[in-house]
Amino acid sequence: xxxxxxxxxxxxxxxxxxxxxxxxxxxxxxxxxxxxxxxxxxxxxxxxxxxxxxxxxxxxxxxxxxxxxxx
Amino acid sequence: xxxxxxxxxxxxxxxxxxxxxxxxxxxxxxxxxxxxxxxxxxxxxxxxxxxxxxxxxxxxxxxxxxxxxxxxxxxxxxxxxxxxxxxxxxxxxxxxxxxxxxxxxxxxxxxxxxxxxxxxxxxxxxxxxxxxxxxxxxxxxxxxxxxxxxxxxxxxxxxxxxxxxxxxxxxxxxxxxxxxxxxxxxxxxxxxxxxxxxxxxxxxxxxxxxxxxxxxxxxxxxxx
Amino acid sequence: xxxxxxxxxxxxxxxxxxxxxxxxxxxxxxxxxxxxxxxxxxxxxxxxxxxxxxxxxxxxxxxxxxxxxxxxxxxxxxxxxxxxxxxxxxxxxxxxxxxxxxxxxxxxxxxxxxxxxxxxxxxxxxxxxxxxxxxxxxxxxxxxxxxxxxxxxxxxxxxxxxxxxxxxxxxxxxxxxxxxxxxxxxxxxxxxxxxxxxxxxxxxxxxxxxxxxxxxxxxxxxxxxxxxxxxxxxxxxxxxxxxxxxxxxxxxxxxxxxxxxxxxxxxxxxxxxxxxxxxxxxxxxxxxxxxxxxxxxxxxxxxxxxxxxxxxxxxxxxxxxxxxxxxxxxxxxxxxxxxxxxxxxxxxxxxxxxxxxxxxxxxxxxxxxxxxxxxxxxxxxxxxxxxxxxxxxxxxxxxxxxxxxxxxxxxxxxxxxxxxxxxxxxxxxxxxxxxxxxxxxxxxxxxxxxxxxxxxxxxxxxxxxxxxxxxxxxxxxxxxxxxxxxxxxxxxxxxxxxxxxxxxxxxxxxxxxxxxxxxxxxxxxxxxxxxxxxxxxxxxxxxxxxxxxxxxxxxxxxxxxxxxxxxxxxxxxxxxxxxxxxx
Numbered sequence: 001x002x003x004x005x006x007x008x009x010x011x012x013x014x015x016x017x018x019x020x021x022x023x024x025x026x027x028x029x030x031x032x033x034x035x036x037x038x039x040x041x042x043x044x045x046x047x048x049x050x051x052x053x054x055x056x057x058x059x060x061x062x063x064x065x066x067x068x069x070x071x
Numbered sequence: 072x073x074x075x076x077x078x079x080x081x082x083x084x085x086x087x088x089x090x091x092x093x094x095x096x097x098x099x100x101x102x103x104x105x106x107x108x109x110x111x112x113x114x115x116x117x118x119x120x121x122x123x124x125x126x127x128x129x130x131x132x133x134x135x136x137x138x139x140x141x142x143x144x145x146x147x148x149x150x151x152x153x154x155x156x157x158x159x160x161x162x163x164x165x166x167x168x169x170x171x172x173x174x175x176x177x178x179x180x181x182x183x184x185x186x187x188x189x190x191x192x193x194x195x196x197x198x199x200x201x202x203x204x205x206x207x208x209x210x211x212x213x214x215x216x217x218x219x220x221x222x223x224x225x226x227x228x229x230x231x232x233x234x235x236x237x238x239x240x241x242x243x244x245x246x247x248x249x250x251x252x253x254x255x256x257x258x259x260x261x262x263x264x265x266x267x268x269x270x271x272x273x274x275x276x277x278x279x280x281x282x283x284x285x286x287x288x289x290x291x292x293x294x295x
Numbered sequence: 296x297x298x299x300x301x302x303x304x305x306x307x308x309x310x311x312x313x314x315x316x317x318x319x320x321x322x323x324x325x326x327x328x329x330x331x332x333x334x335x336x337x338x339x340x341x342x343x344x345x346x347x348x349x350x351x352x353x354x355x356x357x358x359x360x361x362x363x364x365x366x367x368x369x370x371x372x373x374x375x376x377x378x379x380x381x382x383x384x385x386x387x388x389x390x391x392x393x394x395x396x397x398x399x400x401x402x403x404x405x406x407x408x409x410x411x412x413x414x415x416x417x418x419x420x421x422x423x424x425x426x427x428x429x430x431x432x433x434x435x436x437x438x439x440x441x442x443x444x445x446x447x448x449x450x451x452x453x454x455x456x457x458x459x460x461x462x463x464x465x466x467x468x469x470x471x472x473x474x475x476x477x478x479x480x481x482x483x484x485x486x487x488x489x490x491x492x493x494x495x496x497x498x499x500x501x502x503x504x505x506x507x508x509x510x511x512x513x514x515x516x517x518x519x520x521x522x523x524x525x526x527x528x529x530x531x532x533x534x535x536x537x538x539x540x541x542x543x544x545x546x547x548x549x550x551x552x553x554x555x556x557x558x559x560x561x562x563x564x565x566x567x568x569x570x571x572x573x574x575x576x577x578x579x580x581x582x583x584x585x586x587x588x589x590x591x592x593x594x595x596x597x598x599x600x601x602x603x604x605x606x607x608x609x610x611x612x613x614x615x616x617x618x619x620x621x622x623x624x625x626x627x628x629x630x631x632x633x634x635x636x637x638x639x640x641x642x643x644x645x646x647x648x649x650x651x652x653x654x655x656x657x658x659x660x661x662x663x664x665x666x667x668x669x670x671x672x673x674x675x676x677x678x679x680x681x682x683x684x685x686x687x688x689x690x691x692x693x694x695x696x697x698x699x700x701x702x703x704x705x706x707x708x709x710x711x712x713x714x715x716x717x718x719x720x721x722x723x724x725x726x727x728x729x730x731x732x733x734x735x736x737x738x739x740x741x742x743x744x745x746x747x748x749x750x751x752x753x754x755x756x757x758x759x760x761x762x763x764x765x766x767x768x769x770x771x772x773x774x775x776x777x778x779x780x781x782x783x784x785x786x787x788x789x790x791x792x793x794x795x796x797x798x799x800x801x802x803x804x805x806x807x808x809x810x811x812x813x814x815x816x817x818x819x820x821x822x823x824x825x826x827x828x829x830x831x832x833x834x835x836x837x838x839x840x841x842x843x844x845x846x847x848x849x850x851x852x853x854x855x856x857x858x859x860x861x862x863x864x865x866x867x868x869x870x871x872x873x874x875x876x877x878x
Contacts, residue, residue: 012185018451049449068657070586
């Protein structure tokens with residue numbers, strides 16, 4: 001996972017706006033942030049740093065295989 | 072015999088109200104954050120649990136006040152109450168406090184965002200619980216002066232205190248279920264069952280008062 | 296982009312392209328390529344909102360901020376539109392060093408500074424823009440200080456301060472896909488909202504592109520939301536584009552290469568800080584050349600490299616030789632403010648604190664900051680399209696040249712050019728009439744915007760992007776170039792352009808964004824390959840194995856790319872130290 005976990009979310013939506021890659025959306029039913037497009041996460045932690053209640057945990061692994069020039 | 076019984080009651084109480092939340096916290100698969108944040112979370116969880124324990128250190132818990140001296144019980148009730156209320160009233164601040172030491176939005180910005188997210192029922196419940204808790208605390212601290220000034224009888228104050236406690240607990244438990252990051256099913260089950268039991272004992276006492284008063288008339292120094 | 300309603304299956308030729316180009320892709324188990332569209336957005340239910348302004352600023356980074364503020368202060372009615380959030384998208388949130396030229400503090404005079412940059416850049420820099428950034432940098436710093444920019448590692452709050460004070464309307468999470476024209480001049484832009492089924496039209500007398508540059512959504516660099524959108528939109532309406540052959544040579548960590556936060560040490564946590572003069576010759580393709588020759592020799596962190604040397608490789612001016620090969624990314628990409636991390640003799644070049652092997656292509660697809668983008672026709676950030684301006688990485692100002700020369704100049708250059716461009720756009724808008732947008736043209740644009748949502752089946756944009764990455768990112772394609780491979784890669788890219796781009800599908804607004812981004816990256820890839828093929832020499836961050844030397848006789852020139860009347864990509868030379876010929 002990239003964004004691994006969102007717990008204790010209050011649904012303020014700051015992370016949705018802070019994410020450059022549009023990974024997170026507020027779930028209409030729960031009113032909480034949900035990781036909707038994990039493959040597009042660039043693991044930059046802006047969501048975490050913008051969360052007022054520190055609800056977001058990230059891990060360094062990408063969900064999709066990565067393409068590099070040389071490894 | 073009575074000493075042993077007392078000791079076991081205290082041990083059981085400690086195990087239920089401190090041991091269980093710690094156990095649930097320990098076993099739960101929660102993301103572990105910085106030591107400071109985890110310490111604050113644990114402190115809050117214990118404060119919450121001890122708040123629930125207050126129902127069992129009251130007149131409504133006949134067994135306990137038969138086993139211990141009521142004034143001792145009331146003293147412990149009061150002592151725990153002050154500690155718990157301090158933590159719980161500071162709870163909103165404690166959530167954003169660690170932001171002082173890390174990158175990201177500042178504590179004040181986080182605090183403002185948190186308290187103004189009115190679309191979230193969990194936040195509204197939290198705000199309501201906080202205000203009710205403040206009223207509960209103030210009316211307990213200033214009980215004598217308040218009762219004297221408004222001419223309230225102690226018995227009526229007791230009803231007020233008891234009923235307000237139930238209300239605070241109900242709102243706080245709902246708030247915690249909605250938003251608490253450590254409220255997994257075990258923790259929810261624990262809080263709800265303890266809260267319902269506590270409230271039930273209180274209502275039982277109100278609806279079916281014990282025929283023989285078990286305490287002397289000197290109990291006015293205590294709190295419920 | 297075409298609007299062909301292509302509902303049949305892919306051609307045999309397209310299938311073969313998929314199989315060949317992305318040999319490893321299927322094995323990697325990436326998202327399905329061709330498939331049914333499980334569309335949840337009803338493209339027929341879209342509404343359209345139209346907004347008017349004098350100057351439309353597209354992009355919410357450092358350049359966009361200053362373009363809006365200075366355009367407003369020059370008397371224009373401004374609107375800002377960004378696909379992300381102000382100060383929290385593009386590369387701006389991650390840049391921490393801010394170059395400020397303070398004549399009282401520096402040993403070099405302004406003239407000497409510009410001359411030194413030109414020497415390191417082997418003439419590829421535009422000295423007018425090099426000087427402009429240095430000259431105006433202190434003034435921008437003072438403004439940023441007043442807004443609280445240097446007080447937090449996050450920029451949204453400080454960016455909002457001047458915008459709120461001026462009451463400038465801000466359209467966030469709106470993806471702009473098209474620039475609109477009225478005759479020969481700019482007339483606005485069109486796009487869609489991420490959070491609503493709404494097409495958004497901006498009617499504007501002038502537009503400032505502050506859309507950054509872009510890459511191929513590489514791993515290792517927080518640049519995945521930048522896909523050359525501005526450059527390609529402008530190219531599509533006739534603007535000239537420059538600098539596509541240059542490459543940024545950042546390396547990243549081999550372990551979890553995509554974890555940009557972890558890979559960059561505490562960079563993202565740091566508050567911005569000031570940088571004085573510090574001219575280097577960095578972030579070219581030295582490490583790429585070593586990796587090409589020796590496998591992956593780029594071991595371990597700064598200064599701890601094995602210090603291997605190999606004959607040949609990119610030319611480095613003697614006076615910048617002691618800089619060593621590329622330093623650690625933080626200070627390098629203009630994203631940092633610390634002391635050079637990789638200044639030693641080793642060939643390190645990883646992020647600070649990086650342990651273990653490095654990997655290449657962290658920023659694949661991106662050129663050196665400010666060396667690719669729209670061709671400026673003067674020192675006021677103006678493009679060849681009347682009323683269209685660009686600033687920051689979206690402008691091919693060649694402020695630094697085709698190699699990373701001045702630490703911290705990325706943020707500073709964006710701030711300075713944003714201010715210059717915003718003011719110039721406001722001046723332009725003062726003297727022109729409100730443009731007219733033709734209904735039929737708008738309908739066609741709307742059709743193009745929503746086409747991927749309407750396709751019943753098509754290629755998933757994520758799969759096409761990964762195929763594109765597989766073609767472009769390898770070291771032997773993008774960095775260590777030669778005729779045969781560039782031509783082969785171009786054949787694949789043309790296939791994507793002709794048979795995949797018109798068949799992209801999108802199930803929701805997020806995927807619609809990906810679809811348009813993917814199309815833009817394909818056009819950018821074509822530009823990169825064609826420019827690289829044309830430049831038959833090696834200079835700064837462009838390295839050709841078959842033409843390894845600097846060729847001053849033929850190549851003291853930039854390459855401009857434009858679309859001709861039949862829609863084909865054309866390339867032309869523009870000598871260094873000149874402005875483009877005006878027609």
